[in-house]
Amino acid sequence: MRNIAIRVEELGKVYRIGQRQRYKTLKETLVHAMAGTFRRLTSIGRLSSLASYQHHNSTKERIWALKGVTFEIEHGEVVGVIGRNGAGKSTLLKILSRITKPTTGYAKTRGRVGSLLEVGTGFHPELTGRENIYLNGAILGMRRGEIRRTFDEIVAFAEIEKFIDTPVKRYSSGMYMRLAFAVAAHLEPEILIVDEVLAVGDAEFQKKCLGKMGNVAQEGRTVLFVSHNMDAIQQLCPRCILLEKGQLIAQGDSAGIIANYLSSYSYRTRPDGWIDVSRLERTGTGEARFVEVQYSSLSRATGFRPYSNGPLEFLLNIESDASRSVGSLAVFLCSQLGTKLINADTVLVGQVIRLRKGSNKVRLRIEKLHLNPGVYRVGLWLADPISSRANSAYDYIESAFEIEVIKLKSEKPSLHPNAFVTCPFDFTEVT
Amino acid sequence: MTIQEQQIGQTLVEPPKKLEDLPDSHETIIRPPRGWVSLELRDLWEYRELMFFFIWRDIKVRYKQTALGATWAIIQPFFTMVVFSIFFGWLARIPSDGVPYPVFAYTALVPWTYFANALAQASNSLVEHERMITKVYFPRLLIPMAPVLAGLVDFVIAFSILIAIMLWYGLVPASTIWTVPLFVLMAAITALSVSLWLAALNVQYRDVRYVVPFLIQFWLFATPIAYPSSLIPEQWRPLYGLNPMAGVVEGFRWALLGQAEAPNALLLVSVLTVVVVLIGGMHYFRRMEETFADVV
Numbered sequence: 001m002r003n004i005a006i007r008v009e010e011l012g013k014v015y016r017i018g019q020r021q022r023y024k025t026l027k028e029t030l031v032h033a034m035a036g037t038f039r040r041l042t043s044i045g046r047l048s049s050l051a052s053y054q055h056h057n058s059t060k061e062r063i064w065a066l067k068g069v070t071f072e073i074e075h076g077e078v079v080g081v082i083g084r085n086g087a088g089k090s091t092l093l094k095i096l097s098r099i100t101k102p103t104t105g106y107a108k109t110r111g112r113v114g115s116l117l118e119v120g121t122g123f124h125p126e127l128t129g130r131e132n133i134y135l136n137g138a139i140l141g142m143r144r145g146e147i148r149r150t151f152d153e154i155v156a157f158a159e160i161e162k163f164i165d166t167p168v169k170r171y172s173s174g175m176y177m178r179l180a181f182a183v184a185a186h187l188e189p190e191i192l193i194v195d196e197v198l199a200v201g202d203a204e205f206q207k208k209c210l211g212k213m214g215n216v217a218q219e220g221r222t223v224l225f226v227s228h229n230m231d232a233i234q235q236l237c238p239r240c241i242l243l244e245k246g247q248l249i250a251q252g253d254s255a256g257i258i259a260n261y262l263s264s265y266s267y268r269t270r271p272d273g274w275i276d277v278s279r280l281e282r283t284g285t286g287e288a289r290f291v292e293v294q295y296s297s298l299s300r301a302t303g304f305r306p307y308s309n310g311p312l313e314f315l316l317n318i319e320s321d322a323s324r325s326v327g328s329l330a331v332f333l334c335s336q337l338g339t340k341l342i343n344a345d346t347v348l349v350g351q352v353i354r355l356r357k358g359s360n361k362v363r364l365r366i367e368k369l370h371l372n373p374g375v376y377r378v379g380l381w382l383a384d385p386i387s388s389r390a391n392s393a394y395d396y397i398e399s400a401f402e403i404e405v406i407k408l409k410s411e412k413p414s415l416h417p418n419a420f421v422t423c424p425f426d427f428t429e430v431t
Numbered sequence: 432m433t434i435q436e437q438q439i440g441q442t443l444v445e446p447p448k449k450l451e452d453l454p455d456s457h458e459t460i461i462r463p464p465r466g467w468v469s470l471e472l473r474d475l476w477e478y479r480e481l482m483f484f485f486i487w488r489d490i491k492v493r494y495k496q497t498a499l500g501a502t503w504a505i506i507q508p509f510f511t512m513v514v515f516s517i518f519f520g521w522l523a524r525i526p527s528d529g530v531p532y533p534v535f536a537y538t539a540l541v542p543w544t545y546f547a548n549a550l551a552q553a554s555n556s557l558v559e560h561e562r563m564i565t566k567v568y569f570p571r572l573l574i575p576m577a578p579v580l581a582g583l584v585d586f587v588i589a590f591s592i593l594i595a596i597m598l599w600y601g602l603v604p605a606s607t608i609w610t611v612p613l614f615v616l617m618a619a620i621t622a623l624s625v626s627l628w629l630a631a632l633n634v635q636y637r638d639v640r641y642v643v644p645f646l647i648q649f650w651l652f653a654t655p656i657a658y659p660s661s662l663i664p665e666q667w668r669p670l671y672g673l674n675p676m677a678g679v680v681e682g683f684r685w686a687l688l689g690q691a692e693a694p695n696a697l698l699l700v701s702v703l704t705v706v707v708v709l710i711g712g713m714h715y716f717r718r719m720e721e722t723f724a725d726v727v
Binding site: 015094095096097098099100101102103104105106107108109110113115117118121122124126127131134135138139140141143144167 | 459484491492564565567568569721722724
């Protein structure tokens with residue numbers, strides 16, 4: 001007999017745009033209510049423009065954050081949820097953890113549900129580490145006895161023994177995060193729902209958390225795990241659900257789903273020709289933006305395709321709405337799983353690029369591409385770190401396109417290096 | 432398999448129970464909200480520990496953050512009493528039913544201060560817990576309930592001063608003092624039921640934040656604190672009970688100062704009012720609760 005821990009059927013959630021960010025003022029509501037009354041009183045269409053505006057409001061500004069999602073998760077399964085930003089991952093988790101209600105469909109969970117959409121929820125700066133462990137544990141749904149039992153473990157895990165009776169407002173941000181994680185990691189519900197909480201914290205600690213989560217999985221708990229880190233997903237989750245624009249478009253074996261996701265994510269390209277990047281998903285103010293890019297190894301022999309330890313040139317076509325100086329223009333190369341390998345950023349060499357109003361061409365030359373043969377993702381970044389609006393990039397495309405780095409034919413055939421970066425090396429037997 | 436078993440053995444973690452063994456209460460059905468919602472009081476009971484932690488935190492944080500700590504519980508009603516005694520008792524010569532005016536005023540100010548603080552904090556509580564509301568599930572009712580209950584600590588401190596003041600004036604608490612907890616309960620429920628409405632409204636309309644201080648100010652004068660309710664014509668007095676705090680304050684005076692007659696009619700109206708506001712508030716709150724996380 002199958003043991004279903006989570007069943008989701010035709011689940012949907014509508015948001016009115018702006019509903020999430022803004023609350024109304026009483027005045028607005030009163031004005032609307034009065035306009036409504038007016039409309040009813042005056043059968044003459046004097047206020048019909050307002051009426052149609054309201055109608056417009058109620059129909060057009062609705063988006064389905066989640067639509068018709070159906071799946072089942074068996075007891076003891078560890079399932080990853082992947083998808084781009086805005087694909088509905090967080091909404092799904094929020095519904096399953098009962099934070100918000102669905103608009104359509106239903107979900108059923110069997111077993112105590114613990115959700116970790118954020119670590120450190122409810123931490124109070126004035127309270128000590130000890131007090132916050134109890135408070136935060138209780139908020140996350142732990143019983144007092146459970147917290148008492150795991151207390152020492154939590155403290156040891158967070159490595160804050162000495163500061164346990166210090167108010168957390170005096171903690172460094174690292175200590176704070178570690179404590180928050182430690183409490184979260186010791187949650188022991190039958191069903192654990194985890195959002196991208198591992199995105200913060202230092203690498204060493206992340207590893208520790210992944211290990212802890214791996215244990216959780218082995219203990220036979222059901223886990224639903226959202227992450228952008230495909231490595232983590234692959235490591236932890238045998239099965240995956242892929243969401244796109246609020247709909248479940250694929251589910252099954254993680255390796256397959258991740259490959260599917262990555263291939264739909266961007267596209268492989270030909271060298272020495274303009275690649276249109278103007279319509280890609282991106283963030284930024286758009287005051288200056290990437291329009292086209294081309295890349296080439298300048299070697300006719302390889303068909304201009306980039307090769308290991310060869311040169312690589314990018315030509316960037318950037319459109320600007322005004323003339324401006326840009327302090328940070330970057331092209332970065334990532335592994336397919338998203339690890340950044342190369343970041344060629346003008347800010348690193350203190351160079352400032354001047355852009356004219358309209359179209360600009362900038363050339364980037366990488367002398368030697370220390371990458372082993374394989375497929376890599378190219379990301380683009382344009383920002384002015386010197387300006388007052390330091391945080392808002394002009395344009396940022398996390399994954400613009402993919403390039404394939406090949407091996408020169410002249411080189412000896414060899415095994416796949418099983419690593420990203422090349423370096424010259426030499427072994428000598430020493431007696 | 433053996434590795435897995437070993438690890439489970441080592442960490443001494445009980446394997447989770449089979450699904451069939453789990454009691455029914457662990458099955459949760461998540462559906463779109465519709466119609467009249469149930470109060471789900473059982474859910475509230477399940478989370479009683481969290482409630483305790485919220486109360487504990489409210490008390491702890493307040494006493495840690497303020498330099499005078501518990502003294503505030505006394506300062507507020509005490510100095511209001513001094514001011515009232517000077518202006519209303521001494522200058523305006525407002526009658527006080529044969530009791531020294533300071534005692535008369537302070538007796539009313541103790542439950543009133545508790546009520547006013549509880550109302551103010553509970554009304555803002557949901558907005559203050561915005562982050563928690565969007566990140567974790569628990570019955571939202573706990574949030575306004577916690578400050579109302581946490582305020583009882585201050586109340587107890589202020590109340591002990593009240594007894595001291597009475598003794599100072601040579602007054603011994605009446606034998607009806609045992610009814611005091613009932614009136615405290617009524618003040619707590621009044622504060623809770625009104626703040627259920629206000630807290631839920633506050634999520635949608637931030638104007639509420641500015642309305643609450645006004646409301647409390649008006650309410651203060653609509654309650655027989657600075658003056659006795661005997662100033663109000665006999666036939667209107669039950670109607671006066673529509674203000675539940677009038678019932679609380681008069682009840683308090685009756686219980687402690689032992690005035691001749693229990694304010695029965697007034698109390699009855701007050702209790703009925705509170706019950707209606709409470710039930711309405713609970714339902715309104717539950718209904719709005721569905722959208723808190725989306726709106727806040």
